[in-house]
Amino acid sequence: MRPLIHPAVEDITVEGILHALSDPVRVAIFTDIAFKDCTQNCSAFSAILGTPIPKSTLSQHFRILREAGLIRSERIGVEMHNISRCEEVDKRFPGLLNSIAQAHEIQLRQSKPKKSARRSPR
């Protein structure tokens, strides 16, 4: 099993970040990791994301996030722990991740008025 690749902060690229975050599954994963700063293992996400995603696919998504410099993965025992590298990325590209996160929120708020469908009063 080859060692995991984590780029040095100065090798993180905008293209890499934008590409990594242009996929909705990866955005969901990354947002989750970034918000809960407790580390998240890989399989937890099959549940978090609506659709069940094969673990080989998840593994690739994590690799892309990792190699873009967005997360740091470490094996702890039998599972993988992932933490965000937001602070490092923010040092290199100030404000970038924040405005992307904000934009995603705006989009979510617009497309899902779900919550307002309280309870149909029969």
Next chain:
Amino acid sequence: MRPLIHPAVEDITVEGILHALSDPVRVAIFTDIAFKDCTQNCSAFSAILGTPIPKSTLSQHFRILREAGLIRSERIGVEMHNISRCEEVDKRFPGLLNSIAQAHEIQLRQSKPKKSARRSPR
């Protein structure tokens, strides 16, 4: 020739924008269009970008930028004029394009200290 697709501002997605701007050629094109607010025709870019890029490929890149909502294309006579939709995008996702542009600048500054090679004093 089918009509060009320009999404309404509320249909512009973060994923679309990030995907469009995760390609260096498209970033170069978009930056150029956004900075010069004079409209730029398609072929001009073969010159602007270092490498010569086939026009069919350029056409696709323009389409992706257009359908992501980043530019507006209009046929004027025999050529195509492209203008940025920055202001609209900024209304929908405040600060997003700016921080991406800033990040790209930071990256450029780091990797190309070219300009400082003023003139070799023989």
Next chain:
DNA sequence: TCCAATAGTTCATTATTTCTGAACTATTGA
């Protein structure tokens, strides 16, 4: 009016990337 030139699009093929099931590796706990 018709034709050549210009600018770009569309189509079809090839190349590249992404997805995914199956097999594999690493670690733990019994």
Next chain:
DNA sequence: TCAATAGTTCAGAAATAATGAACTATTGGA
């Protein structure tokens, strides 16, 4: 030592992207 768990890697299938060739639209002459 073995079964269970968590994830990776590989190889083939599916989806995207790049590009040459043929096409469309417009203009500016002959």
